[in-house]
Amino acid sequence: MQDFNLHAPPGAHKKKRILGRGQGSGRGTTAGKGNKGQKARSGGKTYIGFEGGQMPLYRRIAQRGFSNYPFKKEWQIVNLGEIEKRFEEGDTVDSGSLVCKGLVKGSAPVKILGDGNIAKKLTFKIRFFSASAREKIEKAGGTIIGAGSSGKA
Numbered sequence: 001m002q003d004f005n006l007h008a009p010p011g012a013h014k015k016k017r018i019l020g021r022g023q024g025s026g027r028g029t030t031a032g033k034g035n036k037g038q039k040a041r042s043g044g045k046t047y048i049g050f051e052g053g054q055m056p057l058y059r060r061i062a063q064r065g066f067s068n069y070p071f072k073k074e075w076q077i078v079n080l081g082e083i084e085k086r087f088e089e090g091d092t093v094d095s096g097s098l099v100c101k102g103l104v105k106g107s108a109p110v111k112i113l114g115d116g117n118i119a120k121k122l123t124f125k126i127r128f129f130s131a132s133a134r135e136k137i138e139k140a141g142g143t144i145i146g147a148g149s150s151g152k153a
Contacts, residue, residue: 019031019032073109074108075108075109075110075111075128076104076105076106076108076109076110076111077110077111077113078098078103078104078110078111078112078113079112079113079114079115079116080112080113080114080115080116080117080118080133080136080137081116081117081118082103082116083103083112083118083122084116084117084118084119084120086101086102086103087120087122088120089120089121089122090120090121090122090123091120091122091123092122092123092124092125093122093123093124093125093126094124094125094126095107095110095126098110109127109128110126110127111126111128111129111130112124112126112128112129112130112133112137113130113132113133114130114131114133114134114135114136117136118136118137118140118142119140120140120142121140121141121142122137122140122142123143123145124137124142124143124144124145124146125145125146126144126146127146129144
């Protein structure tokens with residue numbers, strides 16, 4: 001094949017649908033909107049769940065009980081095995097260094113879990129740990145410096 005003979009495969013470019021150009025075009029008069037009614041008018045849009053003016057289902061059904069969803073806390077989980085791979089002996093592990101190493105994103109609270117092993121002496125400036133993670137860090141000779149560094153999340 002010559003380089004001057006290149007072209008897009010058939011069907012790659014769809015022809016634009018042109019509306020309101022007479023009866024013979026197939027999309028004249030009503031321009032594919034049917035006859036009359038709200039959706040035939042200009043600006044005649046409806047929202048999701050609209051039932052023609054009838055009280056929508058999501059408003060007819062009573063909301064019962066309590067949902068904790070708006071108040072839930074999102075935790076970013078980091079396992080000790082990942083920390084072992086990415087940090088050198090004597091480093092400080094805090095939320096900033098975890099972001100730099102690509103282990104967490106953003107500013108959501110971080111919790112260290114004990115999956116994997118750690119043999120390096122590291123200083124942790126993070127608030128939340130699992131009991132197994134705390135035990136493994138202290139066994140390796142690392143230190144935990146954190147405001148109320150509790151295992152509870």
